[in-house]
Amino acid sequence: MIVALAGRRIDAADAQTPRFPAGNEALVEQRIRDLLTWQDATALVASAACGADLIAHRVARSLGLARVMIMPYSADVFRKTSVVDRPGNWGDLFDDLVADARVNPGCEVIELNLSTDSDASQAVFSRTNEALLDRASELATQTPSDSVLAVVVWNLKSRGADDLTAAFLGLAEQRGLAVEQVSTLG
Numbered sequence: 001m002i003v004a005l006a007g008r009r010i011d012a013a014d015a016q017t018p019r020f021p022a023g024n025e026a027l028v029e030q031r032i033r034d035l036l037t038w039q040d041a042t043a044l045v046a047s048a049a050c051g052a053d054l055i056a057h058r059v060a061r062s063l064g065l066a067r068v069m070i071m072p073y074s075a076d077v078f079r080k081t082s083v084v085d086r087p088g089n090w091g092d093l094f095d096d097l098v099a100d101a102r103v104n105p106g107c108e109v110i111e112l113n114l115s116t117d118s119d120a121s122q123a124v125f126s127r128t129n130e131a132l133l134d135r136a137s138e139l140a141t142q143t144p145s146d147s148v149l150a151v152v153v154w155n156l157k158s159r160g161a162d163d164l165t166a167a168f169l170g171l172a173e174q175r176g177l178a179v180e181q182v183s184t185l186g
Contacts (some may be wrong), residue, residue: 007052
């Protein structure tokens, strides 16, 4: 099973609505581990933002899975905008996972080099969602027994029209993919 995963980032320190409280990191990590094991995953395709993405890559590495990290920008820019801007020591984990993926034969780091213009951010992250599902589908065609499972790690509720996690779920469903949801809440 090739797993394409997207999900919530760890909540900002001043978050009014809990979507992924930092205190739930270990719980979510166990839920992701259980799912990847139960699904007999062989590869993970995900971005690398703080929260669900980095947790999933950490679990996938510990399970010995192939890993593909897809970022809309260069790793340096992405680290500043989507990793270290939230509470926690996500920067060190990001650095470690990216460095490991760059040298590990079963892994890839894909930097899409899309626009960093904040006015284009919705389109940029939508394109990244598409790239995640595209790459997972490409990997699945390389082994006839593999299929793609879209995994959405979130609080099970859209926050509105600009919710890119909900958009990933919708895109996966439009493509007819099997979908599993992992809750970020207790």
